[in-house]
Amino acid sequence: MTEFTEIPVIRLGTRPDAEIAAEFRAAYGTTGFGYIEDHGIDPQLIEDLFDASARFHALPLEQKMAVAAGKTHRGYIPINSSTDVNSTLADVTKPNQSASFMMMREDAQADAGIYLSGPNRWPELAGFREALEAYDTAMRQLGRRLMSIALQAADVTNTSVLSAFDTPTTWLRLLHYPPQPERSPEDLYGSAPHTDFGCLTLLVQDDVGGLQVKTPAGNWVDVPRREGTFVVNVGDMLHRMSNGKLLSTPHRVINRSGRERYSCPFFYDPHVNTVIEPLPGTGTPKFPPLKFADFLRSELEAAYDAHKPAAN
Ligand SMILES: O=C(O)CCC(=O)C(=O)O
Numbered sequence: 001m002t003e004f005t006e007i008p009v010i011r012l013g014t015r016p017d018a019e020i021a022a023e024f025r026a027a028y029g030t031t032g033f034g035y036i037e038d039h040g041i042d043p044q045l046i047e048d049l050f051d052a053s054a055r056f057h058a059l060p061l062e063q064k065m066a067v068a069a070g071k072t073h074r075g076y077i078p079i080n081s082s083t084d085v086n087s088t089l090a091d092v093t094k095p096n097q098s099a100s101f102m103m104m105r106e107d108a109q110a111d112a113g114i115y116l117s118g119p120n121r122w123p124e125l126a127g128f129r130e131a132l133e134a135y136d137t138a139m140r141q142l143g144r145r146l147m148s149i150a151l152q153a154a155d156v157t158n159t160s161v162l163s164a165f166d167t168p169t170t171w172l173r174l175l176h177y178p179p180q181p182e183r184s185p186e187d188l189y190g191s192a193p194h195t196d197f198g199c200l201t202l203l204v205q206d207d208v209g210g211l212q213v214k215t216p217a218g219n220w221v222d223v224p225r226r227e228g229t230f231v232v233n234v235g236d237m238l239h240r241m242s243n244g245k246l247l248s249t250p251h252r253v254i255n256r257s258g259r260e261r262y263s264c265p266f267f268y269d270p271h272v273n274t275v276i277e278p279l280p281g282t283g284t285p286k287f288p289p290l291k292f293a294d295f296l297r298s299e300l301e302a303a304y305d306a307h308k309p310a311a312n
């Protein structure tokens, strides 16, 4: 694998997809991360989202716990309630030092045949739901465009898998990282080393910093905010679909800035009942087929207290 020292920048705009796909292939075949600029998302939507996030996290704990996330993974996920024990990247024993609000796809009701389906849990906070829904709608379009580019980048010859994104699995996560004490233990993380488990992650963050990406040689490269861009990375499912051509790169967050840090990743994934396998055109399959729901269940049950089989 090729060592890297910085995160590449890819401009979308109105350039032909084939041109963008070539750059995508170069970036995601080596770093697995990129800054995507000229992406067409209205900056006002992002401003409103951060405003909604700050107002939510500032609520009294009791009000946040009133919308605590359960087995459908929607609502408030308090600090110290998830530990990346499945990580093969570090011996993770301490829970992540972050709290978050999770919005997923809005389903009228939970369907037993569709893992994680159900309605969102909304706090009583003026304009909150509206801000998240407007952002989610815009991001789905960008996610879809980037998925299509990613498939071209991986030489996929039959793109019928895109229909698995007609009813996508989406996760909009409003993360809050309190400052970690200067002298906190080495293995205490805002977010422990991990890879993302889905297809694409599109992240906006404030200017506090703390996100780092691991290089093949084991170095950690900082990924600071770059104005007007999203940090976009490939997850484990797209890695498999591309037959390993696009990389799902380990990353982590350590907030030793002394300041509060806010970030908002949007995860764009296929329907949970999709079978994930190397796609036509990508070569001799290096991965066996896998149902996305089965993979998600094992990941969430291992990491999140609310998903442990004994929890309700
Ligand atoms: O907060 C960040 O910058 C990254 C968060 C992250 O890696 C995740 O939620 O998967």
Ligand SMILES: [Fe+2]
Binding pocket: 194, 195, 196, 251
């Ligand atoms: Fe991540």
